[in-house]
Amino acid sequence: MYAFYSALLAFFLALTLPYWLLQMMRHGKYRAGLRQRFGAVPVALADRGEKPAIWVHAVSVGEVVASSAVVEALRQKVPSHRVMVSTTTSTGQKLAAQRFGAENVFYFPLDFAFAVRPYFDALQPDLVVVAETEFWPNFLRCAKRSGARIAVINCRISDRSLPGYKRFRFWLPKLLEKTLANVDVFLAQTDEDRKRLIEIGAPESKVTVAGNLKFDVAPPPSPRIVASLREGFSHSGAGPVLVCGSTLEDEEGSLLSAFRNILVNHPKAAMILAPRHPERFAEVAALVENLGFRLCRRSLWSGEPLAGGVFLVDSIGELAAVYSLATIAFVGGSHEFLMIRNKSSQPIKMITISHQVKKHHNDGGEKEIQR
Secondary structure: OHHHHHHHHHHHHHHOHHHHHHHHHHHOOOOOOHHHHOOOOOHHHHOOOOOOEEEEEOOOHHHHHHHHHHHHHHHHHOOOOEEEEEEOOHHHHHHHHHHHOHHHEEEOOOOOHHHHHHHHHHHOEEEEEEEOOOOOHHHHHHHHHOOOEEEEEEEOOOOOOHHHHHHHHHHOHHHHHHHHHOOOEEEEOOHHHHHHHHHOOOOHHHEEEOOOHHHHOOOOOOOHHHHHHHHHHHHHOOOOEEEEEEEOOOOHHHHHHHHHHHHHHOOOOEEEEEEOOHHHHHHHHHHHHHOOOOEEEOOOOOOOOOOOOEEEOOOOOOHHHHHHHOOEEEEOOOOOEEEOOOOOOOOOOOOOOOOOOOOOOOOOOOOOOOO
């Protein structure tokens, strides 16, 4: 069964190889840590001395943030162990290196036994902690065989991912159940997530609701740019402020159209736009200018007026704090706007890019979003 899965994974990677090569050549993606992804353990990890290890896996920036409190707690409560953190994305890698030290951070290997085993041989972890839903069959199997205890934290099975898990279970019914059986404990975010985990094959006795770890993370000190932007908005009388973060390739055009509609009745409105992938910063900047908007880039901004224009966040690690400036917030991939306004605010009419829009009430303020 595992051999069949590995063969399917190899076939998929071979089939999509032109795409990965194109991404490497055009954007430099996936090039970083390539040897590590194929099982080459960094010297800094292998040379861990006599300390036993704890392996924490966090895919990208969001998972790194959610896992930060867990990593710090492990370091304080189990000082006899060295906590190592793996990530999949380069942005997650950079943030993890900043927070936990570059010598403790590495790229997660591809889910082949030949790539995964060298890490378990080198680290010999007593505990493996996986953030959210990284249910990689070979990885979890090797973890169990190594003798490590396994915890999956902050589990969430979204409406979008649930059908995929069901299809996986339909085509490979035993594999998903065996994969999940390797885990010692699942900490789900909500009761609904607990039900869904059990539905896809997690043993009911191992699933507990523990809430969303992201709410337990103390916010980092606000970067200087937030105070500068707040001052700039105040001086120019800019508002309302639409903050669109972690946006994807098919979203910016619709978001800019929505912003254009806002400008009709609110000519001093401002938009803060933060693409999810750094390699798209230049592409999104060109899109903004081609659509006729006045553009300010975070990396080049020196206090120019922001009212009526688009501020592009072409930096890493500042978006979470920038959301504090929002009148209207949008998170990429969610297809939802969050209205954050008080009673004195006037309703804003705009075109959304989704057929499902959530309306959140704050201090009794009126909200109006029209498709």
